[in-house]
Amino acid sequence: MWECPACGQTFVARNMPHSCLVVPLDQHFEGRPPALRAAFDALVAAAEANGPVTVNATKSRITLQVRMRFAAVEPRRDHLRAHLVLKRRIEHSRLVVEHLEPDYYLHRFTLTGAADVDDELTAWVAEAYRVGAQLTAAPRQAGPPAPDPPTPGSR
Secondary structure (H helix, E strand, C coil), X not given: CEECCCCCCEECCCCCCXXXXXXXXXXXXXXXXXXXXXXXXXXXXXXXXXXXXEEEEECCCEEEECCCXXXXXXXXXXXXXXXEEECCCXXXXXXXXXXXXXXXXXXXXXXXXXXXXXXXXXXXXXXXXXHHCCCCCCCCXXXXXXXXXXXXXXX
16 A cells, blocks of 8 residues: 555555545535435445445545545535446446446445435445455456466476
């Protein structure tokens, strides 16, 4: 893991693009309906049900991170604009999906209250958590299986 010397945020690779303008988490919810903070807290609780989560609050957004960032939230006046990073595309009416090369899919959705973090979203959060922990394998390419690695002493 690489730690930015300016802001202290950690990343899986050196010099990843990010904002060094770290702000207090509560600042994102000032002047907004309490239901938005409840929705955010429910999303974080769904993520933490899978293990430890680092919450990074910068000027423009809040990210959730295990090893890599797997979710983000941008508070708006009356809703949260959020996304999850998955290794597959999910077709669903509550999601807008963007493909990120080479093999990630950004799933955008909105939250207006804690009830929006239902069983379906919680399952997607668990899947995104595994992506953030880098526990998911890249999709296999078609073709014959790779040969077994040579054993020590063999040629």
